[in-house]
Amino acid sequence: MFWPDTISKRFNIKYPVIQAPMFGVSTPQMTAAAAKAGALGSLALADLSPEKSIELIRETKKLTDQPFAANIFVHNIPEITDSLKERFIKAKQFITQLAKENNIEVTLPDLEDIKVKSYHEQIDAIIGEGCKILSFTFGNLDDQSIQKLKENGVVLIGTCTSVEEALILEKSGIDMICVQGIEAGGHRGTFDAEHIPMIGGMSLFSEVYDQVKVPLIYAGGIYNGKTLRAARELGAQGFQVGSLLLASEESGLQSFEKERLKNATEKEIILTRSFSGRYARGIKNKFIETLENSDYIMPYPYQNKLTNELRRVSKTLHNSDFVSIWAGQSIHDYSDLSTKEILKVLIQSAEI
Ligand SMILES: Cc1cc2nc3c(=O)[nH]c(=O)nc-3n(C[C@H](O)[C@H](O)[C@H](O)COP(=O)(O)O)c2cc1C
Incomplete structure (x- = not known):
């Protein structure tokens, strides 16, 4: 079997391919289109108000009955x-x-x-709306929030840009980790905003893989079958793609x-x-x-x-x-097809 199945089984999706949350670019339409390709869509909620977060979650739910991840910024103020x-x-x-x-x-x-708001009210909104997957970036959730989310059956995906951050996430009970290589487009998920590790995806992923046990998602530079297969070879259970979708039909650009x-x-x-x-x-x-x-x-x-x-x-x-205009290091022909088509092509070309 080509696709690792831990993540697909956990989320009940066909492929462990994740449409990256991209605040300002990804839209509820993109999230729903990713689901149509059998992937996991992500809804970027950044540091929006709870009211706006609820509005976007409801809009997404009108467009798809498939699972998707809500995504927020967890940062120090x-x-x-x-x-x-x-x-x-x-x-x-x-x-x-x-x-x-x-x-x-x-x-x-x-x-x-x-x-400036902290993420706590957003979490209540996400739980209230019945979302069952929460990914986050810029830091780690506090223990109380982790407990509350888990009690409500929410699966948690943290983002790391170093082994140190991966170990912190794992220790605090985060279920899965998105390992973000330096190639990735958009903001670095680094906890300490001032001092960022500059580790390339291949080096970072391999080191994190050796040191943590939770399922890992590779993010940074996946833009075709070959790059996805390379991430799989390194041991990735999930494959997060952002820049590949920047010019898609559903992109907010x-x-x-x-x-x-x-x-x-x-x-x-x-x-x-x-x-x-x-x-x-x-x-x-x-x-x-x-x-x-x-x-x-x-x-x-x-x-x-x-x-x-x-x-x-x-x-x-x-x-x-x-x-x-955020974009990753992999320069390619940005397709203007729909997110569904782009992801289908990626999935098919990875399986070859
Ligand atoms: C335009 C843009 C916006 C992004 N916004 C977010 C975000 O809101 N939340 C998040 O966790 N990651 C965000 N990211 C990072 C992506 O989730 C992902 O790590 C990255 O796109 C993967 O690398 P790639 O761009 O090479 O595919 C963003 C990336 C881009 C390109």
């Missing part, structure tokens, strides 16, 4: 110190001026306007962003903290070039909230120099 307040004011001024010089009129928030993606060169796919304060992999642009390594980057989530409106307005202007 940095203390607001006087120094952070001062830095925020300077960063806001700098970014507002930069936008103006580039003909983007935007009103960025003050620090006091920014509402706009046409100008898909075009930019298709023209990206290998040197342009970089890691940056400039948009959110956390490292993420995406396409280099003017905003990143100007901000990276400057003093105008606040810790996550403050930078993320500070730059939100700039990204929103730039999207309406189709200005790819000021939006974050």
